[in-house]
Amino acid sequence: MPEFTPESVVSALRWRYATKHFQADRKIPAETWAALEETLVLTPSSFGLQPWKFLVIENPDVRAALREKSWGQGQVTDASHLVVFATRTDVSQEDIDNWVSKLSEVQSTPAEALAPMKGMIEGFVGSMPVEARQAWNTRQVYIALGQFMTAAALMGVDTCPLEGLDPSAYDEILGLKESGYATAVACAVGYRSESDHTAARPKARFDAGQLIEKIS
Amino acid sequence: MPEFTPESVVSALRWRYATKHFQADRKIPAETWAALEETLVLTPSSFGLQPWKFLVIENPDVRAALREKSWGQGQVTDASHLVVFATRTDVSQEDIDNWVSKLSEVQSTPAEALAPMKGMIEGFVGSMPVEARQAWNTRQVYIALGQFMTAAALMGVDTCPLEGLDPSAYDEILGLKESGYATAVACAVGYRSESDHTAARPKARFDAGQLIEKIS
Numbered sequence: 001m002p003e004f005t006p007e008s009v010v011s012a013l014r015w016r017y018a019t020k021h022f023q024a025d026r027k028i029p030a031e032t033w034a035a036l037e038e039t040l041v042l043t044p045s046s047f048g049l050q051p052w053k054f055l056v057i058e059n060p061d062v063r064a065a066l067r068e069k070s071w072g073q074g075q076v077t078d079a080s081h082l083v084v085f086a087t088r089t090d091v092s093q094e095d096i097d098n099w100v101s102k103l104s105e106v107q108s109t110p111a112e113a114l115a116p117m118k119g120m121i122e123g124f125v126g127s128m129p130v131e132a133r134q135a136w137n138t139r140q141v142y143i144a145l146g147q148f149m150t151a152a153a154l155m156g157v158d159t160c161p162l163e164g165l166d167p168s169a170y171d172e173i174l175g176l177k178e179s180g181y182a183t184a185v186a187c188a189v190g191y192r193s194e195s196d197h198t199a200a201r202p203k204a205r206f207d208a209g210q211l212i213e214k215i216s
Numbered sequence: 217m218p219e220f221t222p223e224s225v226v227s228a229l230r231w232r233y234a235t236k237h238f239q240a241d242r243k244i245p246a247e248t249w250a251a252l253e254e255t256l257v258l259t260p261s262s263f264g265l266q267p268w269k270f271l272v273i274e275n276p277d278v279r280a281a282l283r284e285k286s287w288g289q290g291q292v293t294d295a296s297h298l299v300v301f302a303t304r305t306d307v308s309q310e311d312i313d314n315w316v317s318k319l320s321e322v323q324s325t326p327a328e329a330l331a332p333m334k335g336m337i338e339g340f341v342g343s344m345p346v347e348a349r350q351a352w353n354t355r356q357v358y359i360a361l362g363q364f365m366t367a368a369a370l371m372g373v374d375t376c377p378l379e380g381l382d383p384s385a386y387d388e389i390l391g392l393k394e395s396g397y398a399t400a401v402a403c404a405v406g407y408r409s410e411s412d413h414t415a416a417r418p419k420a421r422f423d424a425g426q427l428i429e430k431i432s
Contacts (some may be wrong), residue, residue: 003372004220004228006251012220013258013367035222041424042229044365046379050422058432098422106420135351142355143377146362149260151229154370156219161359163262174431204322206266206314208257215390216274 009154014203016153019160019188021196022079028190032155033081036189039151040083043144047121049099051088051137052144053181055174056081062173069169070186075160080190084170085145086181087138091125134182141184152189162186225370230419232369235376235404237412238295244406248371249297252405255367256299259360263337265315267304267353268360269397271390272297278389285385286402291376296406300386301361302397303354307341350398357400368405378402 028036040054057063060077066084067076076082088095100118104111125133149159163185170176170183192199205211244252256270273279276293282300283292292298304311316334320327341349365375379401386392386399408415421427 004224004370006248006371008220009367009370010251010254010258013255013363016258016260018260032222035226037424037428038226039229041421041427042226042232042419043362044232044234044377046377048420050427052427054428056428056430058430062431102422103420106418139355139358142358143362143365146259146359146364147229147366148362149359150363150366151225154220154225155222161260161262201323203258204264204319205257206318208253211257211266211268212253212270212272214272214274215278 004154012153012156013150016149016159017199017201017203019075019079019158019190019192019196020198021193022075022158022160022188022190023193024078026080026191028080028157032157035155036081036148036152036157039148040144043147045140045143046136047099047124048103049091049095049121049140051091051095052141052184053086054144055084055086057084057174065173066165066170066186069173070162070165073162073164075162075188076186078190079160079188082186082188083148084174084186085141085184086174086176087134087141087184089134089137089180089182090130091133091137093122096121096125138184145185145187148187158190158192160188162188220370228369228372229366232365232375233415233417233419235291235295235374235406235408235412236414237409238291238374238376238404238406239409240294242296242407244296244373248373251371252297252364252368252373255364256360259363261356261359262352263315263340264319265307265311265337265356267307267311268357268400269302269304270360271300271302273300273390281389282381282386282402285389286378286381289378289380291378291404292402294406295376295404298402298404299364300390300402301357301400302390302392303350303357303400305350305353305396305398306346307349307353309338312337312341354400361401361403364403374406374408376404378404 063077070076100114152159167183279293286292316330368375383399
């Protein structure tokens with residue numbers, strides 16, 4: 001597997017910023033987009049349950065409607081791609097069964113060999129009230145968001161994470177109501193416009209000494 | 217800035233897996249570790265607030281104590297490094313003030329020019345009950361976890377995210393009680409052991425067609 005120098009990875013993350021203005025006429029090449037979708041699928045999650053759906057919004061009318069429910073932010077309509085990260089609203093017995101059969105199939109492991117692991121997941125999930133399960137799922141969705149933005153930066157693709165949106169209105173527009181999934185966050189993806197002056201602003205972070213504490 | 221081919225990024229993510237057994241005697245080189253710490257610092261967060269601390273646990277006795285509160289998982293003591301991702305338990309006026317002064321300083325922007333943005337953050341934060349603020353902060357912490365695991369994989373470094381731990385016991389051991397921070401999740405970091413047979417198992421994911429939905 002290819003390895004990148006630590007410096008090259010960090011420099012891609014320094015280059016990344018929350019893009020405010022995208023080039024509306026520049027599309028991500030199909031091969032790059034396919035790779036970005038694969039990074040979504042490959043996201044790790046607790047117990048491997050993958051409690052999410054990723055909606056890629058291609059329809060311009062739908063994007064215009066979503067923009068109205070996102071404080072009018074232009075990234076929603078102007079970026080090459082828009083992904084809505086939806087979270088499972090629960091973890092049902094069926095979710096667990098589906099996951100354990102997938103695992104059994106992919107790893108050619110008989111179901112009985114996976115029974116102890118399955119019991120552990122059931123015990124853990126059963127100990128949580130349903131609102132806690134959705135919150136847990138949503139945290140997993142943010143791993144996907146982190147992995148996606150990082151992978152995009154490494155490919156030279158810009159992103160803007162979007163929390164400033166009305167999740168319930170998104171659910172309505174996207175037909176997610178009663179689907180068992182709910183909008184958690186969105187991300188616009190594409191290429192920064194030269195007119196985006198925020199790109200040139202120095203990145204602001206607290207000092208490493210404030211954020212990282214060594215317990216030695 | 218360097219750009220990686222989409223295929224090379226995806227192949228690093230295919231190589232990644234939740235490492236069960238680390239080489240206990242192989243340490244991450246200092247330069248690589250410094251880069252990984254920088255990826256933590258560079259993590260994007262909502263409004264830029266960075267509601268987190270990253271505790272790097274170097275003390276072997278502390279790691280042994282944490283292992284006891286993590287279902288005995290060997291990764292906690294055996295991996296080269298262990299990071300505990302702690303979340304701010306609230307978003308206070310002081311947090312907002314500190315962030316806006318940092319921004320003002322780094323971007324050489326007078327405080328009054330940042331007042332509208334500050335007012336927006338205050339309004340948003342003020343509209344949330346305190347438990348919702350901690351949950352919001354914790355979701356941001358999972359962006360950091362996602363970015364960190366992705367960056368590590370690209371550098372050829374293995375990770376194991378650890379949710380199976382007792383956060384309250386961690387807080388006690390790490391002196392986080394009453395600190396305004398609380399354990400959210402941990403991550404062991406280092407190099408897979410040849411004896412880790414899970415590395416060879418095919419990666420199990422639901423089909424892209426189930427996880428990704430095009431709205432066209």
